[in-house]
Amino acid sequence: MIEPEPVFGDMKNNLGFKRFLLRGLPKVNLEVGLLSLAHNLSKKASVDAKNQEAKREQAA
Structure with a gap:
């Protein structure tokens, strides 16, 4: 089971998202989609950065 709370906590703390900027359900859906993206x-x-680092360590 995947818990969604860490994602919303990340959006609030790291992205600074506190409230929706747009009004209306279609616009809010779009805004949530952009945040998820x-x-x-x-x-x-x-x-990808971790994979590149692992490849560099293997090559060395």
């Missing part, structure tokens, strides 16, 4: 891209970037 930003979160997933940052996770992907950190995983």
Whole structure:
């Protein structure tokens, strides 16, 4: 089971997201989608950085 709380905590603390800027359900859905995309891209970037570091250590 995956708990969603760490994701929202990351959005609040690290991204500085405290409240929605737009009004209306379609706009809020879009804003949540963009926040989720930003979160997933940052996770992907950190995983890629770890993989590159591991490849450098293996090559050395």
